[in-house]
Amino acid sequence: MTFVKRALILIGVSVAVSFTLTAIIVAGLVSNFTEEQAYRLMYANMRECILNFENTLAGPAKMTESLILFFNDGFYDSDEETNAVFEKMSLAYPEFPGFYGCRTDGTIFKGPNLEIPEDYNPLESNWYNGAVDSSGETYYSDVYESEFSGQLVMTFSRAVYKDEELEGVVAFDFSVEDLQMFVGEVKSDILDKSFILSPRGDFFMHETYTAADSIFSIEDGKYRELGEKMLEAENDFVFGKVDGIKYVFRIDPIPSTGWYYVLGKSIKDVNAFSRATKILLTVAFFILFIVIMTITALIISRMRKKERCDDGCDAHIWQASAFLRH
Numbered sequence: 001m002t003f004v005k006r007a008l009i010l011i012g013v014s015v016a017v018s019f020t021l022t023a024i025i026v027a028g029l030v031s032n033f034t035e036e037q038a039y040r041l042m043y044a045n046m047r048e049c050i051l052n053f054e055n056t057l058a059g060p061a062k063m064t065e066s067l068i069l070f071f072n073d074g075f076y077d078s079d080e081e082t083n084a085v086f087e088k089m090s091l092a093y094p095e096f097p098g099f100y101g102c103r104t105d106g107t108i109f110k111g112p113n114l115e116i117p118e119d120y121n122p123l124e125s126n127w128y129n130g131a132v133d134s135s136g137e138t139y140y141s142d143v144y145e146s147e148f149s150g151q152l153v154m155t156f157s158r159a160v161y162k163d164e165e166l167e168g169v170v171a172f173d174f175s176v177e178d179l180q181m182f183v184g185e186v187k188s189d190i191l192d193k194s195f196i197l198s199p200r201g202d203f204f205m206h207e208t209y210t211a212a213d214s215i216f217s218i219e220d221g222k223y224r225e226l227g228e229k230m231l232e233a234e235n236d237f238v239f240g241k242v243d244g245i246k247y248v249f250r251i252d253p254i255p256s257t258g259w260y261y262v263l264g265k266s267i268k269d270v271n272a273f274s275r276a277t278k279i280l281l282t283v284a285f286f287i288l289f290i291v292i293m294t295i296t297a298l299i300i301s302r303m304r305k306k307e308r309c310d311d312g313c314d315a316h317i318w319q320a321s322a323f324l325r326h
Helices: 003-070 079-092 126-133 180-185 224-233 272-325
Strands: 098-103 108-110 152-162 165-175 193-197 203-205 236-242 245-254 259-266
Touching (some): 003 152, 003 165, 003 245, 003 259, 079 098, 079 108, 193 224, 193 245, 224 236
Antiparallel strands (some): 098 108, 098 165, 193 259, 245 259
């Protein structure tokens, strides 16, 4: 083995080891950084979506509050006068399903665009009892099919008091269709999952499941454990599989409603930039290694040639000197 080859092997091994260790360390740091940034982006997107969601709910909630202002000192003594208020509110906002309410004796008030079933008992309704239990605060119902309009709605309702005695409840329906757009807006990849869960695990908004479905029972309870993790996490990341694909889910509560917004991204998508960065770093280090070794080989080769030249010149000078002495 020539001197140049031996030198290149010694230098190459040292450089290769150094480059490999450096590449591993740098790739690890970059991988952790990019993964952390991906999680931060998920959180930022969710917070923006939740903020927009709550801003959208703020308008209807204020409408319910405005009804309460009409009845700040209890319902009018006359049912006709009280009902006229609901009619005016309904006519002022025809784009919404309607405004309605009832006294504690079950007397119902409503706008002209609602039809109340004959055997309907408001005192047994979720919106009535939810408002009473909320003691003057706005109650946000679960998503359900309205008996009045036939639409999927959520109801905002508040109790009406007079001299600290319960007079009844006022309510306002908000169509879920007006909120569905928020579920899809955050999705940036085809594999993304975006939906809203109730504290009980019901799907309020989902591209496949409805409010009648629960994450605990769909597909014969296949996602029960994952659902439990999501609701226990409340405000954190959860890892799990959906359709055999590994996901990271970010769960965040929607403060005004008590619901949970869930955004899921496949681990493959989260790590995609990290993998690409690792490949680029590996290629860059390999090319740099080849360049350094090539330059080193040229330098050693030239040094070796010069050394040989110097040795040859010394031999000629010695021979010339010997010839002259003779």
